[in-house]
Amino acid sequence: NAQLTSEDVERLDDVWFDDARVLLASMEVPLASIEQAVIRAKQGGAMVVVNPAPVVAQLPEQMFLAQVDILTPNEHEASQLSGVRVEDVESARVAAAEIRDKYSIPVVIVTLGADG
Secondary structure, eight states, X not given: OXXXXXXXXXXXXXXXXXXXXXXXXXXXXXXXXXXXXXXXXXXXXXXXXXXXXXXXXXXXGOGGGGGOSEEOOBHHHHHHHHSOOOOSHHHHHHHHHHHHHHHTOSEEOOBOGGGO
């Protein structure tokens, strides 16, 4: 995953993005590559889902967030992105709302490990 460059994404045939309904990206791929894939997927009409692990600290700086339809942080990432300490379902809801409003992401799903 770490070897995928934005140039690799740029070289992919348009059919990979034109026929896609969903792009699922994790932060295990270099950020420039994710940004390029998000741009191409949105141009093709795909929904974009991003799991912000493991480099959540760099996420707020990324311009592609405006193109994300669904963000799926775990409780630690949600705490970092929202400033809300996530300890239970209710605090996860508050954190999700903060992230949604702060980054204009339509859907934020906070995962809670064994607790959901």
